[in-house]
Amino acid sequence: xxxxxxxxxxxxxxxxxxxxxxxxxxxxxxxxxxxxxxxxxxxxxxxxxxxxxxxxxxxxxxxxxxxxxxxxxxxxxxxxxxxxxxxxxxxxxxxxxxxxxxxxxxxxxxxxxxxxxxxxxxxxxxxxxxxxxxxxxxxxxxxxxxxxxxxxxxxxxxxxxxxxxxxxxxxxxxxxxxxxxxxxxxxxxxxxxxxxxxxxxxxxxx
Numbered sequence: 001x002x003x004x005x006x007x008x009x010x011x012x013x014x015x016x017x018x019x020x021x022x023x024x025x026x027x028x029x030x031x032x033x034x035x036x037x038x039x040x041x042x043x044x045x046x047x048x049x050x051x052x053x054x055x056x057x058x059x060x061x062x063x064x065x066x067x068x069x070x071x072x073x074x075x076x077x078x079x080x081x082x083x084x085x086x087x088x089x090x091x092x093x094x095x096x097x098x099x100x101x102x103x104x105x106x107x108x109x110x111x112x113x114x115x116x117x118x119x120x121x122x123x124x125x126x127x128x129x130x131x132x133x134x135x136x137x138x139x140x141x142x143x144x145x146x147x148x149x150x151x152x153x154x155x156x157x158x159x160x161x162x163x164x165x166x167x168x169x170x171x172x173x174x175x176x177x178x179x180x181x182x183x184x185x186x187x188x189x190x191x192x193x194x195x196x197x198x199x200x201x202x203x204x205x206x
Contacts, residue, residue: 002197008174013165015185016178018194024178025146031176032065032144033057045141062087066135068145072127074119080106081115084134105133108163124151132160136167142174149181161187
């Protein structure tokens with residue numbers, strides 16, 4: 001990454017786009033406190049990420065961020081519902097509240113009927129929707145997603161994107177999505193175009 005300056009605000013759906021190798025995923029990892037830059041600073045809600053140790057960064061992700069990456073990262077030993085529930089349990093939320101959040105999130109993503117299935121019994125697209133349900137169940141301040149529609153058919157992709165746009169508006173959530181999907185660009189507040197680790201330009205959408 002070189003000379004990248006980017007702000008993402010509450011209530012915005014910001015899309016990163018660019019060719020493979022342009023730095024989109026690296027930037028997402030930095031903005032989600034998974035990696036830290038060699039120079040410059042990443043701030044999350046005014047807090048400098050570099051000042052946090054690994055445990056504190058993990059706590060920040062758990063409490064404030066919803067992450068959806070190309071590899072679904074679902075635990076094969078847990079059902080879909082248990083995968084969505086796990087981050088909520090780690091936060092110490094009451095069981096009844098967790099159950100309600102899990103049911104709501106899986107239902108919103110159209111996989112409520114699959115709650116008791118294990119990941120290996122789900123298609124790749126179904127796993128992606130469960131992973132997205134896990135990300136939104138915690139009501140994060142910000143959602144960070146890398147190609148969230150890559151494993152979905154066009155109708156499922158559209159439904160997910162409309163849902164994410166609604167959540168951004170309803171909850172005042174910030175969302176940063178890296179994608180090649182033109183459907184995402186249509187719903188964006190801003191489009192940030194990247195190449196070779198640099199931001200080429202930003203485009204304000206209508």
